[in-house]
Amino acid sequence: xxxxxxxxFWFALALPVVVVFYLLKRKRVVKLISSTLLWQKFLAxxxxxxxxxxxxxxxxxxxxxxxxxxxxxxxxRPYFAAETKPTRLRVLVLDASASMQATDVKPSRAEExxxxxxxxxxxxxxxxxxxxxxxxxxxxxxQSKTSEKAALRRAINDYKPTDSITRLDEALRLAETLxxxxxxxxxxxxxxxxxxxxxxxxxKPLPLVYHRIGVSSxxxxxxxxxxxxxxxxxxxxxxxxxxxxxxxxxxxxxxxxSFNGQTMDVxxxxxxxxxxxxxxxxVDQKTNGVFTLNLVVNDDLxxxxxxxxxxxxxxxxxxLLASSGNRFLEKAVKAAPNVQLSTTxxxxxxxxxxxxxxxxxxxxxxWPTANVLAINTWRTNWFGAIGKLEQPAIVDWKNTHPLLRxxxxxxxxxxxxxxxxxxxxxxxxxxxxxxxxxxxxxxxNQRIVWVGFDTLASTWxxxxxxxxxxxxxxxxxxxxxxxxxxxxxxxxxxxxxxFENPVSSATVTRPDGQETELVINTNTTEVLYGDxxxxxxxxxxxxxxxxxxxxxxxDSGETDITPRDxxxxxxxxxxxxxxxxxxxLEIWRWIALAGLVLLMFEWWFYHKRxx
Amino acid sequence: xxxMSAPLLTAELLRRLEQFQLLAARRAKSSARGERRSRAxxxxxxxxxxxxxxxxxxxRYLDWNLYGRLDRLFLKLYEEERELPVTLFIDASExxxxxxxxxxxxxxxxxxxxxxxxxxxxxxxxxxxxxxxSADAAYLGALRTVRGRKSxxxxxxxLGHLTTGGSAQFNDALRRGALxxxxxxxxxxxxxxxxxxxxxxxLGALVGRGFQISVVQILSPEEINPETYGDLRLIxxxxxxxxxxxxxxxxxxxxxxxxxxxxxxxxxxxxxxxxNYFMSPSNASLDQLLLKQLREAExxx
Numbered sequence: 001x002x003x004x005x006x007x008x009f010w011f012a013l014a015l016p017v018v019v020v021f022y023l024l025k026r027k028r029v030v031k032l033i034s035s036t037l038l039w040q041k042f043l044a045x046x047x048x049x050x051x052x053x054x055x056x057x058x059x060x061x062x063x064x065x066x067x068x069x070x071x072x073x074x075x076x077r078p079y080f081a082a083e084t085k086p087t088r089l090r091v092l093v094l095d096a097s098a099s100m101q102a103t104d105v106k107p108s109r110a111e112e113x114x115x116x117x118x119x120x121x122x123x124x125x126x127x128x129x130x131x132x133x134x135x136x137x138x139x140x141x142x143q144s145k146t147s148e149k150a151a152l153r154r155a156i157n158d159y160k161p162t163d164s165i166t167r168l169d170e171a172l173r174l175a176e177t178l179x180x181x182x183x184x185x186x187x188x189x190x191x192x193x194x195x196x197x198x199x200x201x202x203x204k205p206l207p208l209v210y211h212r213i214g215v216s217s218x219x220x221x222x223x224x225x226x227x228x229x230x231x232x233x234x235x236x237x238x239x240x241x242x243x244x245x246x247x248x249x250x251x252x253x254x255x256x257x258s259f260n261g262q263t264m265d266v267x268x269x270x271x272x273x274x275x276x277x278x279x280x281x282x283v284d285q286k287t288n289g290v291f292t293l294n295l296v297v298n299d300d301l302x303x304x305x306x307x308x309x310x311x312x313x314x315x316x317x318x319x320l321l322a323s324s325g326n327r328f329l330e331k332a333v334k335a336a337p338n339v340q341l342s343t344t345x346x347x348x349x350x351x352x353x354x355x356x357x358x359x360x361x362x363x364x365x366x367w368p369t370a371n372v373l374a375i376n377t378w379r380t381n382w383f384g385a386i387g388k389l390e391q392p393a394i395v396d397w398k399n400t401h402p403l404l405r406x407x408x409x410x411x412x413x414x415x416x417x418x419x420x421x422x423x424x425x426x427x428x429x430x431x432x433x434x435x436x437x438x439x440x441x442x443x444x445n446q447r448i449v450w451v452g453f454d455t456l457a458s459t460w461x462x463x464x465x466x467x468x469x470x471x472x473x474x475x476x477x478x479x480x481x482x483x484x485x486x487x488x489x490x491x492x493x494x495x496x497x498x499f500e501n502p503v504s505s506a507t508v509t510r511p512d513g514q515e516t517e518l519v520i521n522t523n524t525t526e527v528l529y530g531d532x533x534x535x536x537x538x539x540x541x542x543x544x545x546x547x548x549x550x551x552x553x554x555d556s557g558e559t560d561i562t563p564r565d566x567x568x569x570x571x572x573x574x575x576x577x578x579x580x581x582x583x584x585l586e587i588w589r590w591i592a593l594a595g596l597v598l599l600m601f602e603w604w605f606y607h608k609r610x611x
Numbered sequence: 612x613x614x615m616s617a618p619l620l621t622a623e624l625l626r627r628l629e630q631f632q633l634l635a636a637r638r639a640k641s642s643a644r645g646e647r648r649s650r651a652x653x654x655x656x657x658x659x660x661x662x663x664x665x666x667x668x669x670x671r672y673l674d675w676n677l678y679g680r681l682d683r684l685f686l687k688l689y690e691e692e693r694e695l696p697v698t699l700f701i702d703a704s705e706x707x708x709x710x711x712x713x714x715x716x717x718x719x720x721x722x723x724x725x726x727x728x729x730x731x732x733x734x735x736x737x738x739x740x741x742x743x744x745s746a747d748a749a750y751l752g753a754l755r756t757v758r759g760r761k762s763x764x765x766x767x768x769x770l771g772h773l774t775t776g777g778s779a780q781f782n783d784a785l786r787r788g789a790l791x792x793x794x795x796x797x798x799x800x801x802x803x804x805x806x807x808x809x810x811x812x813x814l815g816a817l818v819g820r821g822f823q824i825s826v827v828q829i830l831s832p833e834e835i836n837p838e839t840y841g842d843l844r845l846i847x848x849x850x851x852x853x854x855x856x857x858x859x860x861x862x863x864x865x866x867x868x869x870x871x872x873x874x875x876x877x878x879x880x881x882x883x884x885x886x887n888y889f890m891s892p893s894n895a896s897l898d899q900l901l902l903k904q905l906r907e908a909e910x911x912x
Contacts, residue, residue, distance in 0.1 A: 028844040028855060034709035035805040036847040036854040038834060042869040043856060 008075030095191030137492020162533035164492025169198030193564030217562035221304025245271035253297030328461035392432035417453035511536025702802030710831025741784030785813030
């Protein structure tokens with residue numbers, strides 16, 4: 001026999017108390033009376049009427065003790081391990097994203113979710129089992145399938161919100177596989193709904209029950225931060241910040257910029273309801289360091305009020321141009337900020353000393369190992385078959401990609417282009433119906449931008465978008481930029497870093513001072529660190545030196561902490577998951593408690609009668 | 612036991628008591644002359660019988676009328692009037708000191724009243740307490756035999772000086788009282804009758820000696836209707852014996868039943884032996900007992 005609640009045996013301490021009550025009873029009031037004769041007769045007569053009186057008194061004690069023992073046993077909830085019929089599965093999904101740290105419900109949404117979930121566990125029936133998932137940027141299985149409430153409670157008490165975003169689709173896909181072949185399963189999501197609802201579930205009738213947590217949307221936060229060279233003066237740094245107000249009230253405050261902990265600039269900020277405000281700071285930067293933005297406002301979520309970005313001093317970009325002669329291109333590359341341009345006609349491009357190599361309309365004999373902008377040329381291992389395309393029409397371009405920032409392809413006409421199939425490593429940026437025209441990607445640690453047509457056989461060089469694209473491409477291909485990008489990760493995303501020389505050991509210091517020794521292969525040049533659940537500045541220490549990297553939230557979905565009443569299940573809204581089900585509260589313990597109180601009352605009443 | 616501060620009986624009660632006379636069911640057997648009819652022949656105004664004249668008889672008692680008709684000499688005999696001894700057995704044990712007012716006070720008042728009526732009727736009054744307190748020896752000596760109305764004041768005073776203490780030894784006391792009495796007469800027993808040894812032997816001895824007995828059982832209100840509830844350890848005032856009892860309002864009824872049973876058994880014992888039985892709480896009205904109950908029972912009239 002086992003017990004679900006062995007802690008209830010502490011109630012056994014009440015057993016001696018009952019005995020003490022009976023001992024206390026023996027304390028009698030001493031009274032001198034004329035004669036005990038009448039009392040003797042009285043007792044004799046009454047005993048004659050009820051011969052078990054003396055015995056009965058003891059029986060009362062025994063009964064009370066027995067009752068108490070039974071109550072304690074009931075509280076301890078004994079059970080026998082036995083074969084049971086298949087149970088119904090409940091998958092508990094606890095949102096552990098940053099928005100759950102909001103304090104609009106006291107003490108926080110996470111605590112509320114925990115309390116609700118514990119209540120739900122209390123209401124779990126005998127024929128039900130449960131799985132506990134915690135979902136942030138990654139989905140963790142906190143407790144595998146069990147109907148043991150103590151284990152479930154332990155798992156729920158173990159739940160802790162992170163500083164990361166919500167990736168619900170991963171959790172739902174996991175839950176979907178878990179409930180496969182289960183009878184009458186349910187997925188219970190304890191969340192505020194502050195996330196873009198995942199797609200891909202439109203046609204799947206997931207048995208999802210949504211338990212809404214949170215009441216208000218009083219929050220403002222930094223949703224984007226970027227440090228770049230000042231477009232007007234390349235020697236200066238421009239810090240772009242985007243601050244959004246999720247609340248339905250006007251929020252005002254100030255935005256502070258500091259560099260390595262030293263305040264550089266402060267800007268007042270006022271945001272209308274649901275407004276997104278952009279701010280630009282322009283400062284001089286003397287050394288490498290960390291820019292930190294601090295939004296000083298009074299709101300319910302503190303975690304998104306700060307963001308840090310590591311900024312390295314701009315180094316001149318060494319660009320090698322191998323071309324059959326293209327003045328537009330040469331001018332455009334030269335016009336890009338901070339560029340040291342060299343040109344060559346040698347087709348043996350080792351490219352060791354250069355940051356970026358531009359190959360235009362020539363086929364190199366030896367390809368460079370540096371990052372490459374390849375125009376109207378390709379390497380044999382990039383694509384499969386290559387065809388030709390006459391006057392392809394530009395139908396789509398991804399202007400959200402940094403390469404196409406401020407680039408408009410609408411008025412560009414192309415005479416002829418190469419027809420290829422986009423390889424898996426590359427992202428098509430500009431597309432015609434038949435073939436991608438511009439591709440960008442990373443292959444074997446080499447960044448590649450490929451333009452599939454001769455720019456001189458198009459109207460592009462005549463458009464203003466051309467030099468912007470070239471400047472974007474040089475910036476994107478600059479290894480310093482890509483390294484800087486690596487140094488800023490979103491909370492919950494793994495930090496990935498590549499060293500120039502192999503290292504033997506590496507240690508990561510978290511913002512809270514905790515140190516973690518990374519397990520790495522001998523003489524590796526790459527490290528991967530996954531525990532980026534906390535926002536702030538991390539330090540990666542190797543025998544060769546120290547590298548800082550920052551973890552930020554920077555997510556408008558988490559900043560908008562408005563609790564959703566409904567989750568639109570997919571684009572077509574086929575299924576609406578709402579808060580409909582109330583967890584059943586287990587009440588038998590209270591009844592047992594009432595029994596105990598009744599017992600106490602009985603004792604009190606018994607004594608009141610004799611007093 | 613403190614002496615009584617107030618007079619035993621009020622003047623009003625005494626005045627009313629003067630009207631009464633103890634009614635004797637049997638002829639007095641005392642040898643002393645008194646005012647009671649007796650079987651003895653002697654001097655009085657009540658004619659009893661005739662007998663033949665023998666030489667030497669007092670010629671004053673010859674029935675001359677009879678001599679005229681029958682020509683023979685007969686002597687008229689008259690009933691001799693004798694006194695009626697009244698013995699008051701007063702329980703002076705420790706248990707009598709309980710009650711509010713104390714049972715002993717009530718007992719003394721009843722004794723005084725009966726004694727007064729007897730004294731007014733020129734009867735001899737004897738007071739016996741049990742146990743006899745050594746400190747009261749002088750008063751008890753004076754109370755051993757009292758006669759005549761003029762002694763009543765002294766009688767009351769002596770009664771008022773009596774004290775209580777010790778255990779009753781009811782049976783012993785009554786048996787000794789029965790044996791030591793020269794003549795049987797009226798016996799009044801004033802006691803709570805709560806003797807662990809019982810009362811049958813003592814009363815039986817008095818009956819056997821030919822006493823005309825009245826028992827007045829005096830119980831305190833607390834004994835009839837206890838008001839102390841809870842878990843009690845009761846200590847007997849006389850024997851010191853302890854009795855543990857758990858008592859509450861819910862058991863009051865059965866206790867009352869016990870008391871009633873006890874009294875009923877005593878009453879039955881008394882009735883079957885021609886003993887008058889009275890029960891009175893110590894806080895009851897004296898008038899009720901003296902002027903009503905005793906009269907109805909024809910103790911006096």
